Amino acid sequence: MSFIAALGVDAFPAVFGTLPAPAVSPDASPSIATVSGLGKASPAAVVTTSQKLALLGGNCVIAWEGNAAVAHSVIAELRGFASKASLSMPIIDACFSQLDAAVKEEVSFVGWVKEGELFRQFWYRADVAQGEMFGQMSAAGSGATDFVKGASQISGGILNVIGGLPAGLTRAVSSMLSASSLMARAELAAQGNVTNPFHGAYEIATYVGDRFAKLDDLTWVFWTAGITGGQIALDGPRAIVKQDYAGDSLLMRVLQIQGGDGATDPPMVQETRQVILPFGQQADFPDAGAISWPAPEASFTCHVVLVRSPQGATMVNRIEFSPSRTPRSIRFSSSDGHTRFDVAEEFREELVQSARDAFVDLLS
Secondary structure: OOEEEEEEEOOEEEEEEEOOOOOOOOOOOOEEOOOOOEEEEOOOEEEOOOOOEEEOOOOEEEEEEEOHHHHHHHHHHHHHHHOOOOOOHHHHHHHHHOOOOOOOOOEEEEEEEEEOOEEEEEEEOOEEEEEOOOEEEEEEEOOHHHHHHHHOOOOOOOOOEEOOOOOHHHHHHHHHHHHHHHHHHHHHHHHOOOOOOOOOOEEEEEEEOOEEEEOOOEEEEEEEEEEEOOEEEEEEEEEEEEEEEEOOEEEEEEEEEEOOOEOOEOOEEEEEEEEEOOOOOOOOOOOHHHOOOOOOOOOEEEEEEEEEEOOEEEEEEEEEEOOOOOOOOEEEEEEOOEEEEEEOHHHHHHHHHHHHHHHHHHHO
16 A cells, blocks of 8 residues: 655645555566675666656646546546646546545545645545644545644654755755655554565655656665664665656666675675656656666665664654765765665764664654
8 A cells, every 4th residue: 555645844835655666576686796785787667556646737736545547537637627727626626526436435635736826735535634844734545644643743853854954945855855754654553564675765746946846866775773672783775766757757776685794795786777657647758778867876865764673663764965966875886887885884873873763752
């Protein structure tokens, strides 16, 4: 199951949807890594997994959850209206009200629409709440009830950013990424267990310039941490995803890392490159192998840590903003078709402290 949400972050409207899990073949043969990490890319592929967010003209963004066929019909109808004129709340409400009785309980939507100078949030079959930190919130999917209940009680203090305190839209994006840890925790609590190694990553859309847009130039780095007897063992990175867009199509460079405990037993890394087409929209996309793929470095690097202990599990993240795309937490290099990475030891210690703090919160 997946998760969607609409909320306000630092005066910016934001919509979240679970990032489609990359399709990684369990039978693929990974290449041997160096001590830090090294992977050779396999051929790129177009993946049929659906994006959770859809841009409708410049003034609307919608996220869906549930029956994909029903969601497709609604979003296609809204896209048709948006091709002729700007969407509005009456048009959106009318589309929702006309859903067939036999399927109307099988789908949920959340989103934002801009009418004149006013941003208006809409939802259909979603949990809703009002809070000091995020204003009006709506969410659907796994953990939605827990998310809106918990987020409505937060008044501040979620910004987990290193690399200097940003401002304006950059600060808002940092806050959005920080807030994604709250969603990941709610999903984790609802599911009881996480089998997806990419849990905690989201597509995010907000208003940029004069229109809604999806945020790209993001790198997600996934870790696990185990706590036993007060001792913390940080493991990872276990996976890395670079998230970008080419038009409306989602591009993902995926590194899956297995095993390894040092120079004598280096990790094994498999790299795949995937294209996920926009939901409910035909896309004339070139051959995936011909794409000019972006480098794994990003302006925003979000480290996601799954913290497990005998008392339960939780999620924590740390965000690094680097306008020059040279993050200090993790460095990448490439040669002969191989991608190398190296994590700063000082940053590992910072993640251990974050995991320790999350463990304290888990017990409180």
